[in-house]
Amino acid sequence: MIKTVQLTTPLDDKILETLKIGDKVLISGKIYTARDAAHKRLYELIKNGEELPFDMTGQIIYYTGPAPTPPGKSIGSAGPTTSYRMDKYTLSLLTLGLKATIGKGQRSEEVINSMIRNKAVYFVAIGGAAVVIAKAIKQSKIIAYDELGTEAIRELEVENFPCFVANDIDGNDIFMTEVKKYQK
């Protein structure tokens, strides 16, 4: 039986302590999109001690570059992109209070260790389920780097956004434990 947990942003440590790898989570509230190019810019801002486009405290970053919004929709197809490309930049964001990231694929050991230290988690959304996910996104607005197009930072209003806990705050890793179960 898969356990399902409802989450509302911003996230606090108390709820994160209850999450275990394999749990299905349905996220509601505001989350932020950023992928390769936006991460590079956030990283530069942090390095130069400049202000970020949004406060990281308790927030979730979703790694996605959505398709253009068709008429009558709140957003275009918007599934996750592969997370390891953001690993290099994630460490400093976690230090600033980022509590969760959503993407696909496994994270580096450094990121996992940083998640333990900073009490943060990593969720996996289903890659290629871009229309199902778009339906959980009720509003979308660009808040930074408009010129990056699909790679701009967007603030999304989501309702029951579906994903799975892949790394919990105790450092458990679904990619290690679950895969072993089905190895033959």
Place this chain on the structure above:
Amino acid sequence: MREINVNDLIPLVKKLSIDANYYIGEDIINKIKEFRELEESPTAVEILDVMLENYKLAAEERMAVCQDTGSAVVFVELGQDVHLTRGDFSEAINEGVRQGYHSGYLRKSIVNDPIIERINTNDNTPAIIYTDIVRGDKIKITVAPKGGGSENMSEIKMMTAAVGLEGVIEFVVDRIKRSGGNPCPPVIIGIGLGGNFEQSALLSKKALLRRLDERNPDPKWDKIENEILQKVNKLGIGPQGLGGTTTALGVSILTKPCHLASMPVAVNVQCHAARHKSIII
């Protein structure tokens, strides 16, 4: 000699670009259903169900099955008795891609320069076009959008005959193992064997055009494809890498003769959203 106005190709390429991204092939859907019945992980079953639901919704709502609508890879089989007139053939293909990606609300994922500038070209061009000259007076055009996540997990290795078939299989299986959840499993594995460095890579991509309900016509390679598929599905990676018995939906091998010193092996990893649409003119 048959004359074909290149401008007539534009609306056709436009439609292929859109249809490929909205409507996944029945062969993919059927294969996912088949594997779902055998899947041992409850999470994997749920993920496969969501994928099927997504394909259905994408077609109903006319939206891209995946936000990564890919590089526009275009395969052309050009009949040698065709005379292309009234413009530039490649530009006509690019214009079709440009129009399709614009009016289909497909994502533009191409940057102008690989390293220094990386500025989005904003129309998903240039397309990657491969042309083969064939007999006859027809043109076959296939548009195969290819996502970046799975392409990044692809690899080519210049092996030698000494490693044998065993070495090749080991390399392919290891490639999928190292990819984990990154390429959006369940994947389809295109393998190009032989030729030279660049031909093996092209073969591995062309191998992905074979439908999942079609088998390799050569029983020898059909058997090897099955062996690789069995091995890969014993890795435990499962859908999205979250564990399970459905890591790959199919393996497709294309081969060519090669130099006596070489044995090039290319693995092109394809996510479950394997998209391609063709037309014969």
